[in-house]
Amino acid sequence: MQPAHPSMTELYRGKFLGLYQTGTWEYCSRTNAHAVVVVVALNEQEELVLTEQFRPPLGCSVIEFPAGLAGDEPGMSDEPLAEAAARELEEEVGYRAQSMKALTSGPTSAGLTDEVIYFFQANQPVRVGPGGGVGGENITVHHVHRSEIHAWLEQQQNRGLMVDPKVYAALYFVERSGAT
Amino acid sequence: MQPAHPSMTELYRGKFLGLYQTGTWEYCSRTNAHAVVVVVALNEQEELVLTEQFRPPLGCSVIEFPAGLAGDEPGMSDEPLAEAAARELEEEVGYRAQSMKALTSGPTSAGLTDEVIYFFQANQPVRVGPGGGVGGENITVHHVHRSEIHAWLEQQQNRGLMVDPKVYAALYFVERSGAT
Numbered sequence: 001m002q003p004a005h006p007s008m009t010e011l012y013r014g015k016f017l018g019l020y021q022t023g024t025w026e027y028c029s030r031t032n033a034h035a036v037v038v039v040v041a042l043n044e045q046e047e048l049v050l051t052e053q054f055r056p057p058l059g060c061s062v063i064e065f066p067a068g069l070a071g072d073e074p075g076m077s078d079e080p081l082a083e084a085a086a087r088e089l090e091e092e093v094g095y096r097a098q099s100m101k102a103l104t105s106g107p108t109s110a111g112l113t114d115e116v117i118y119f120f121q122a123n124q125p126v127r128v129g130p131g132g133g134v135g136g137e138n139i140t141v142h143h144v145h146r147s148e149i150h151a152w153l154e155q156q157q158n159r160g161l162m163v164d165p166k167v168y169a170a171l172y173f174v175e176r177s178g179a180t
Numbered sequence: 181m182q183p184a185h186p187s188m189t190e191l192y193r194g195k196f197l198g199l200y201q202t203g204t205w206e207y208c209s210r211t212n213a214h215a216v217v218v219v220v221a222l223n224e225q226e227e228l229v230l231t232e233q234f235r236p237p238l239g240c241s242v243i244e245f246p247a248g249l250a251g252d253e254p255g256m257s258d259e260p261l262a263e264a265a266a267r268e269l270e271e272e273v274g275y276r277a278q279s280m281k282a283l284t285s286g287p288t289s290a291g292l293t294d295e296v297i298y299f300f301q302a303n304q305p306v307r308v309g310p311g312g313g314v315g316g317e318n319i320t321v322h323h324v325h326r327s328e329i330h331a332w333l334e335q336q337q338n339r340g341l342m343v344d345p346k347v348y349a350a351l352y353f354v355e356r357s358g359a360t
Contacts, residue, residue: 012192012199017206017292019192019199026197027237028208028292036289055290057207062290104337106345108289109216109297110235110242112197112208115289117345150356157284165286165297169348175355176330 028113033069036108036117037085040065040170041095041125048149048174049093049125052140052161053133063142063156064164066092066131067117085120093141094131097122103173108166119170121177146174208293213249216288216297217265220245220350221275221305228329228354229273229305232320232341233313243322243336244344246272246311247297265300273321274311277302283353288346299350301357326354 011019011026018031041049048065055062068091070084079087082100089095103119133139144152149171153163191199191206198211221229228245235242248271250264259267262280269275283299313319324332329351333343 011194014191014199014201014206017199017208019194019197019208021194022236025236026194028197028199029237030292053290055287056202056205057209057292057294058287058290058296059294062287064290104343104345104348106343106347107235107238107242108345109293109295110233110238110244110342110344112210112237112295113289113292114237114239115292116238116342117289119345162290162296163284163286164290165284165288165299165346165349167286167349168284168352169345172348172352172355175352 030069030115033072035070035081035084036067036115037070037081037088037120038065038067038117038166038170039085039089039100039120039122040103040174041089041093041097041122042146042174043095043125043127043143046146047143048146049095050142050144050167051092052142053137058162060160060162062162062164063153063167065167065170068092070118081118082120085118089122089125090129090131091134092131092137092139094127094129095122095125096128097126098124103170117166119166119173121173210249210295213252215250215261215264216247216295217250217261217268217300218245218247218297218346218350219265219269219280219300219302220283220354221269221273221277221302222326222354223275223305223307223323226326227323228326229275230322230324230347231272232322233317238342240340240342242342242344243333243347245347245350248272250298261298262300265298269302269305270309270311271314272311272317272319274307274309275302275305276308277306278304283350297346299346299353301353
């Protein structure tokens with residue numbers, strides 16, 4: 001992402017992340033992408049489609065909705081967010097949607113990074129492939145009926161996985177909309 | 181936080197944040213705290229208590245629930261999470277609760293950082309002071325009736341603020357519980 005301030009100082013620039021400073025405030029910024037997208041898909045059987053993936057920073061597997069970086073592929077730095085959402089949905093869980101509905105957006109950790117995530121809901125998602133991710137992402141795809149999602153997420157935590165709180169943020173919108 | 185891997189390499193260590201690498205994966209870690217807490221408070225008038233705060237990494241103001249670092253004060257590195265939640269609730273919005281109920285926990289941005297956030301709900305919160313934060317945090321406190329929260333959050337985005345998606349994650353739990 002672009003650092004948010006003209007007054008920022010680069011403290012360190014890695015291959016994917018950089019550390020910056022504005023005033024006395026340190027923050028982390030992605031050097032290879034301008035935004036993150038996450039997609040809720042509720043299929044015709046009223047199942048939510050979730051991912052399970054080992055996350056190196058945490059040293060454990062995390063339950064999430066399909067998500068990824070927008071504009072991180074070579075020559076795609078201007079990739080529209082809804083297109084990135086559609087690409088991630090197909091890569092990670094093998095679903096294609098008729099369209100993407102924007103739900104909300106906001107910072108993932110406002111004190112630590114300028115990263116902003118954009119939430120989408122897939123309209124009429126249909127399975128077209130196995131998913132699993134690209135480039136060694138090694139994603140396990142889970143289908144969970146919406147009536148069982150709360151208990152299922154608790155079960156995953158009980159078996160030692162983490163659950164991304166953005167799953168609950170997305171479920172707030174699913175519950176509000178009441179239907180696909 | 182402690183880096184999650186014995187095999188991690190320190191790329192850069194700032195005053196508050198460090199950049200680390202495990203395998204080919206880069207991630208950011210706090211050097212001065214072991215966890216983040218966030219607290220939902222619903223008062224006797226069925227109002228939710230939110231904060232508005234300028235966030236330097238984003239260069240704008242963000243709507244959040246009261247939140248902060250556990251164990252970041254000198255000599256308090258072992259501060260229990262529920263105590264940190266109670267401290268942040270009083271510092272930021274001036275409320276004191278009878279007890280704290282744990283709701284969930286999870287990573288704020290699983291690909292970027294090992295930061296984990298713990299959600300609490302304040303039981304029977306009572307106002308005891310103005311809030312506003314400490315050390316120049318300059319927090320504006322908002323009271324919003326739960327029946328108006330969704331529209332109010334949209335209004336804040338329309339006036340150019342960001343809304344932390346963790347607000348919606350917490351609202352999912354508030355909606356589920358149905359009451360204080």
